[in-house]
Amino acid sequence: MTRRQCTGEYKIKPIKKQVRALLGYPYPARIPREVFVEQWVGISTDEFHRAKDADVKYMRNRHPLIDLGWSRTDCIRYLSSLDLTDTPKSSCLGCPFHGNAQWRHIRDTSPEEWADVVEFDAAIRQGNARANAGGNPLLGEAFLHRSRVPLADAPIDHVTAAELAALQQELGSDDYVAVLEEGVPDGCSPWACRGDADTLARDDFGLAT
Numbered sequence: 001m002t003r004r005q006c007t008g009e010y011k012i013k014p015i016k017k018q019v020r021a022l023l024g025y026p027y028p029a030r031i032p033r034e035v036f037v038e039q040w041v042g043i044s045t046d047e048f049h050r051a052k053d054a055d056v057k058y059m060r061n062r063h064p065l066i067d068l069g070w071s072r073t074d075c076i077r078y079l080s081s082l083d084l085t086d087t088p089k090s091s092c093l094g095c096p097f098h099g100n101a102q103w104r105h106i107r108d109t110s111p112e113e114w115a116d117v118v119e120f121d122a123a124i125r126q127g128n129a130r131a132n133a134g135g136n137p138l139l140g141e142a143f144l145h146r147s148r149v150p151l152a153d154a155p156i157d158h159v160t161a162a163e164l165a166a167l168q169q170e171l172g173s174d175d176y177v178a179v180l181e182e183g184v185p186d187g188c189s190p191w192a193c194r195g196d197a198d199t200l201a202r203d204d205f206g207l208a209t
């Protein structure tokens with residue numbers, strides 16, 4: 001796994017840009033202390049440790065599910081009452097934390113999105129274009145799938161012995177089978193990223209003023 005910048009690049013940076021635009025203070029204008037937006041983030045009580053403050057004063061995070069005392073089970077019960085039983089975990093289409101089940105779901109239900117992630121996977125093979133241009137090329141190649149095979153050909157219908165062995169060594173428990181199939185258990189939001197890449201945003205993008 002390389003350094004993760006996905007949440008910073010694809011979520012926090014555009015959200016901050018849009019919030020600044022909505023407030024009428026595009027970067028690098030200084031925002032008065034009393035001017036801010038309230039942002040609601042859907043962290044449930046069983047993952048309260050992922051609830052964090054925003055890293056800028058012009059955004060204040062609220063966690064309404066925690067305020068309500070709702071767990072993941074409460075959320076599922078509520079969604080079921082609205083006939084929304086198939087609501088998936090939130091995540092980007094091309095998330096490297098997907099398990100095989102999520103990749104198959106995209107492939108088998110949405111050909112356009114599958115083509116998109118296959119193209120994205122091919123595009124990251126040499127790493128970050130900006131890093132390459134800056135003289136910090138990736139040592140090796142990047143892949144979305146744990147097998148390190150191009151997504152279009154990756155073994156998403158079965159788990160290879162090499163994948164199992166690698167993950168068994170990494171996790172050292174029986175969790176590895178579930179991770180290969182279902183991906184990491186948590187969803188992802190800008191201030192509760194699966195990869196904890198959110199902490200990079202402040203330093204990397206100069207948007208935290």
Ligand code: SF4
Pocket residue numbers: 006007011090091092094095096097188189193194195
């Ligand atoms: S879901 Fe989260 S960890 Fe996965 S690619 Fe998106 S921002 Fe990154």
